Amino acid sequence: MRAQVVTIQDVARAAGVSPATVSRVFNGGNVTPARAQSVQRAAAALGFAPNRVARSLRKQRSSVIALIIPDIENPFFTSLARGVEDAAQRTSLSVVLCNSDEDTEKERRYLEVALGEQMAGVIVAAASRDETDLGPLTARGVPVVAVDRRPRDAEVDAVRVDDHHGGEVATRHLLQAGYRRIACVTGPEGASTSEERLAGYRAALTAAKGAGASDDSYVRHADFRVEGGRAAMRELLSLPEPPDAVFVANNLMTIGVLDALREAGRTPPDVGVLSFGDVPWASLVRPSLSAVELPSYELGRTAAELLLQRMDGGAAPLQTVVLRTTLQVRESTGGPAAARGA
Amino acid sequence: MRAQVVTIQDVARAAGVSPATVSRVFNGGNVTPARAQSVQRAAAALGFAPNRVARSLRKQRSSVIALIIPDIENPFFTSLARGVEDAAQRTSLSVVLCNSDEDTEKERRYLEVALGEQMAGVIVAAASRDETDLGPLTARGVPVVAVDRRPRDAEVDAVRVDDHHGGEVATRHLLQAGYRRIACVTGPEGASTSEERLAGYRAALTAAKGAGASDDSYVRHADFRVEGGRAAMRELLSLPEPPDAVFVANNLMTIGVLDALREAGRTPPDVGVLSFGDVPWASLVRPSLSAVELPSYELGRTAAELLLQRMDGGAAPLQTVVLRTTLQVRESTGGPAAARGA
DNA sequence: TTCAGGGGTGAAATCCTTTTCAGCGGCAGG
DNA sequence: CCTGCCGCTGAAAAGGATTTCACCCCTGAA
Structure with missing residues (x-):
């Protein structure tokens, strides 16, 4: 019924190497070119696609970032979303969109998902200044950027307009x-x-x-x-x-x-x-x-850039970018x- | 720096039970009420939030469904998205939105993410009739529903208009x-x-x-x-x-x-x-x-219902629902x- | 010639949860 | 009184990748 899943083990066996080597081939470790090529071939032949869940579990971080917006039917936010996507495009990260619908409870659930799924980062246009709680995320060291709306007391980078x-x-x-x-x-x-x-x-x-x-x-x-x-x-x-x-x-x-x-x-x-x-x-x-x-697109792009910067940068001081309206x-x-x- | 993560082990230790029991408390297994309560208390005290990645790995399925649309700036699709969300709302699943931007390459990446993240299901408004390949998903038994646009040859449920x-x-x-x-x-x-x-x-x-x-x-x-x-x-x-x-x-x-x-x-x-x-x-x-x-909202709602039905239903014959335009x-x-x- | 260092490799540990399996104790029926 | 069953529990396996560690081999310097 369900096709069996091809794992890194299967590829390793087919290529006559250890799973560790297969992993290195896909993640840029040191591998002899000949061996690397045979791994590539075996992977292609078997139709191997890495299990991102296992990878995330081990690395303690997935390769997805969440963008949480309060109204998906508002073109302001969809334009902002385009800005985020285009900035993320140049990296290996994928952006997923979550619509909180101006509902702090839905938003709370999405924040929980982002935390539980160990997402690599979160950009949020908060549904509420007081009830949006970014604490759990920041406590676990997940990079967060507040965009457009800023939650009170949140210790995060922010991008907004004047x-x-x-x-x-x-x-x-x-x-x-x-x-x-x-x-x-x-x-x-x-x-x-x-x-x-x-x-x-x-x-x-x-x-x-x-x-x-x-x-x-x-x-x-x-x-x-x-x-x-x-x-x-x-x-x-x-x-x-x-x-x-x-x-x-x-x-x-x-x-x-x-x-x-x-x-x-x-x-x-x-x-x-x-x-x-x-x-x-x-x-x-x-x-x-x-x-x-309002520079909606730039708002999104800037937020994404700030997030990316924070993701490799480390512990630079928090910053708030204010974009000008005209x-x-x-x-x-x-x-x-x-x-x-x- | 980063607060250490609270695991099910920590909760188990604090409550004086085994990890298995903690898991059962959160997943509705058979546990003595007194014990269950002490687990709840310990979890709350420690601020435990389950690691969804580990759960997904073990269960071979996450609790997220993906909705892939070709243009997030088109109100038709955002309305459709609302329909999907509202239907999913009544379950424990979360919906994430992916914008393929009418680009088959971006779409391919999102489909790959959905597969790799072992998402519970996928609803897709295909960027292309010929190049959108749902094969990998269906081969692994992931429930898929095509909405609005239908990819050729795809063996999936579908919802569209006349x-x-x-x-x-x-x-x-x-x-x-x-x-x-x-x-x-x-x-x-x-x-x-x-x-x-x-x-x-x-x-x-x-x-x-x-x-x-x-x-x-x-x-x-x-x-x-x-x-x-x-x-x-x-x-x-x-x-x-x-x-x-x-x-x-x-x-x-x-x-x-x-x-x-x-x-x-x-x-x-x-x-x-x-x-x-x-x-x-x-x-x-x-x-x-x-x-x-066009009944955009209903299109989304129906697609989500079909998906949910397929998720527990099992192997019912494929169906295509055609909604009427006026x-x-x-x-x-x-x-x-x-x-x-x- | 010897030793230090470094590239390449595999075995095994690790990430955290769910689930199986076996065991224990209590209760009902024979 | 014994047997069988059921409910509850914990130990341990499983899920699939990454990463550490130890090891081997080879090169270059002393």
């Missing part, structure tokens, strides 16, 4: 365009990116209006997904005095926000819309959207109708 | 809407879905125009990505007699097609556009797009301007 600054620049731009009642739809409490983008928004408002401006009636926490954005925007539109612009803390929620606006018969730049992160397939959207552009001004923040009318 | 029928229905709809010069932008040669959707298109044209209609001047093979769709549509628009409608064989290429149309100052339904597969975040697109809707008629295929003018 969330606070980006949020501030975005909000300032809306102010300068003439909008006055600027709302913020941010992500879940407990995600570092949510909080920092929101903090940037607040900082810009405070700078403009003075210290008394910390009014949170225009702030909504949603779930970083389309539905959440839609619901939040509906709420904002139903306020007695609805906002005339909105800073949305991620790309998918922006889609929901635009939907809600259309429902209400409003379109940018009548209501200003500024997205933190490019809306996917933005070419489809009219009017074109202003956005804080504000891309387009039609959706052209200024409120009121301003044009005045 | 590509041929869907392509035929789509094309017929364009004909009925009054379009006469209908183009087809399909995927790469060698992908089963490309070929069958194209075949459906041809069948509809032949049925309408008679056997002589097999003119391929309106057929373009692209790469299932945005850029490919854009380039193909540009080509079609530069023909002496450009098409008045286009059937696009996947969602991402449709985005490119729409871009090319906008460049040329044309918009649906002036030129009819019908997409095989929903365009992501279709709510953003005006006019709304007619599409052959044609969703919207504005983009309202009929050509010429017809309205006439």
